[in-house]
Amino acid sequence: MKTRKYILLGMVMAGLSLSVTSCTDYMDMQRYFKDQQSEDHIFENKDNTLQWLSYCYSALQGDNLEIAHSDVCPTNYSDDMVFNEGNNGERFRRFKLGEYGYGYAYQDYYTTSWPKSYEGIRQASILIQNVDKNKDLTPEEITDVKGQARFVRAYLYWLLLRKYGPVPIMPDAGADYTESYDNLSFPRNSYDECAEYIATEMAQAATELAEKRNNVNIARATKGAALAVRAKAYLFAASPLANGNTEMADFTDKTGRILISQTYDESKWAKAAAAARDLIELAESRNLYRLYTSQVRTNTTDEAYPNTITPPEHPVYSHQDFPDGWQNIDPFESYRSVFNGELFASENPELIFTRGKNNNHNGELKDMGVTDLAKHQLPGTAGGWNIHGVTMKQCDAYAMADGKPFDRATCPKKFTADDNKDEHPYDHLRNGVYFEYANREPRFYASVAFSGSMWFCLSAKEDGYKNQQVFYYRGESNGRTNGNERWIPTGIGVMKFIHPKDCNTNEGKMEGKVDTAIRYADILLMYAEALNELTGTYQISSWDGATTYTIQRDMEEMRRGVKPVRMRAGVPDYNDVVYNDPDAFRRQLKHERQIEFFAENQRFWDLRRWKDAPVDEAEQIYGCNTLMNKAHAIEFYTPVRVPYLQTSFSRKQYFWPIAYNELKRNKNMTQAPGWEDYD
Structure with missing residues (x-):
């Protein structure tokens, strides 16, 4: 039987793990030969493949989870949400200050996405190169497997690009391991090269992948998923962080080549708009994706599933069905x-790509996903950790029911x-709620x-645990507690991802949550954003x-792009004055993304690609005055700084640092600007 010198085998079974520490492990010859098996044994067998x-x-x-426990997904917490775990918020504070990576107190956190991604890239490349020899799969199945592997490989590059900026693109066919170590040290590609590689690979994957998956395979890649990631890569490449960003002129490789575009190119926005439109046209022509809507609910006395609250009267939208209005839908539900x-x-129908119910795997903390996130939001009296909070900035960002901005004054x-x-x-x-939380738009009540x-x-088994009205005043069961981190430092909790049945005590259970990695609302708003930046045709x-599109x-x-999202939310569309003013529209679009994608690991990256992070993420965090008890309820709602959750932003925080071990192993790797290079 023929063997191949650079194929890693013997670790294909689900549940087995590979311990890696560096991108250069991708090129570790000793590692490849250690568990070498026959190429035919693996790839000619359907089950093994x-x-x-x-x-x-x-x-x-x-x-690489995108909505998960703060241990693995701290980027879900930007200027909109905080976590109190880890010595009463100390880990959150240090993360917000950029104190992570080699030499910092939390250097052991947030470090495995780089090696995990390159391990997956390597595995996917090996599969793409070998799956054609499978004798048990049909030609159609081989094409689909190859497309899925190509999608995973390009998606991992997308996750790396978003976090680390320009990264090395490894040889698709595998490296020649007879080469010297010096020749196996790969430098970073430029940002544009990475984005174009992802886009090209995703376009190829789209030709190989199925349009739909059955229930068993719902977390597998589809044609639409590939096109969606392609659009996201182009959008990030068009955004200010990567498009004519002279502030990053010092982000170079070892030869001095600048890795971030120094000249603004408007056509990048056109490419991003066209890529988003590709998916919109596919969705509409093939009836593949649409925003999920729930029908109007009436004649119920169930407080957990209440009658539809009709938004305030509007002369147009109150009298038309979705997507032209909200007459026939329940925006909240x-x-x-x-x-x-x-x-x-x-x-x-809104999900374009999902990891499915990315719950706890084999009891490993590092794999806790959306359901675990919800447990951290539940009050202590419901068996939760009572530890995640909404910032007052985010709380105030939600509009009033008629779509007008909230005005605290x-x-x-x-x-x-x-x-x-x-x-x-x-x-x-219910009674006892402060009026600033009344008469707000439906997404507020679904999120805050x-x-x-x-x-x-x-x-819950017993009625005493059901239908809890929870207050966060000091002295209440879920209020501030000295010597305990299980209280919400902003005095405002998180309702998003919480189901009426969710309970983690008294024999209750948590409803399984589906990871919303990419949803159609994102593509719609991306399309509108990209079009807004154009002056040419x-x-x-x-x-x-x-x-061919005219963009x-x-x-x-x-x-x-915008109107369906606004109609589903039960708030009026922007008027023509906003649509005709690029600056006004840009402000409104950014605000819409802040609300629509709250707690979905989008805000952190949006603020960076827009280059808004130096202002938005450096602002002090405000919340309620959690020192106040119920006797001083009015004072509880006075905005105060949360002193031990303060933040700042420095230039280095645009991109994550490369680990010390990787810089030692790869002589051609350069560090992101602002982080220690260790040369």
Whole structure:
């Protein structure tokens, strides 16, 4: 039997793990030969081949999860959300200050995404090179397996690019391990080269992948998923961080080649718009994706699944069905159900790519996903950790029910009560809730657990655990506690991802949560954002060359992206004045993304690619005055700085540092600007 000198085998079974520490382990000859097996034994066998593919997908777990435990996904916490775990928020504070990487107190955190990604890239490359020899798979199955492996490989590069900036693109066919070590040290490619590689590979994958998956394979890549990542790579390459960013002139390789574009190129926005449109056209022509909506609910007395709250009267949108209006939908339930486990992945037409229910795997903390995140949000009285909080900045960003901005100065300084129910008709608030939380848009109630929110805990065995109205005043069961980190430092909790049945005590259970890695709302808003940046007209071919788009700043095309998201949320679309003003539209689009994608690991990256992080992430964190007890309830809602969760932003925080071991092993690797290079 023929063997191949650079193929790593023997570790294909799910559940087995490979310990890696460096990108250069990709080129470790001793490692390859150690567990070498016959090429034919692995790739001519269907089961072994599919196990190998599953192992490729496993690289998307752990530190490559996108909505997960703060241990593996600290980027889910930007200027919008905080976590209190780790010595009363000390780990969050140090992360926000950029104190991670070699030499810092938390150098053991957030370090495995680099080696895990390159391990997955290597495994996927080996599979792509060998799957054609499989005798048990049909030609169609071989094409699909190859497309899935190609997707995983390019997706891992996308995750690396987003986090580390320009990274080395490894040889697709594998390295020649007879070469000297010096020739096996790969430098960073430029940002544009990385983005173009990802886009090209995803376009190829789109020709190989299925359009849909059955329920068993719902977490596998599809044509739409490949096109979505292609669009995201182009959007990031077009954004200010990577497009004409002279501030990054010192981000170079060892030869002095500048890795970030120094000259602004508007056509990059056109490419990003065309790539997003590719997916929109596919979705509409093939009925593949749409925003999830729940129908109007009436005649129910179930507080956990309340009657639809009709948004304030609007002369147009109140009298048209979705997507032209909200007449026939329940905006609150439509948004809430996407995240809280109400829907299986196969039931949600909005999901373009998901890892499925990325729950705890084999009891390993490092693999805790969305369900674990929800446990950290649950109040202590519901068996949760009561440890994640919304910043006051994020809380105030949600609009009023009529779409107007929230104004703290004009908000009544009183609480909901029997005698003022007619003053807050656009919510389901119980008595005792501060009025600044009344009459807000539906996404607010699906996302924010303000003091006085209801936690229904319907899976609890005993009624005493159900239907809890939770307050965060000091002295309350879920309020501030000295000597204990299980309280919310901003006094504002997180409701997103919480299902009415969720309870982690009294024999209750957590509904499984589906990872929303890429959803259609993102593509729609990306399309509008990219169009807004154009001043010229561009002719750009579709991804498959079947047609040519005329790409330009077009108000109706921009509305095509924004309006469905606003209608689903039950808030009016922007007026023509906003659509006609690029600066005003850009401000509104950024705000829309802040609200729509709260707690979905988007804000951290958006602020960086827009180069808004030096302002937004350096602002001091404000919350409620958690020192106040119920007797001083009004004072509780006075904005105060959260002193031990303060933050700043320095230039180095645009990109993550390369680990010390990697810099030692790879003589051609350079460090990101601002981080210690160790030369």
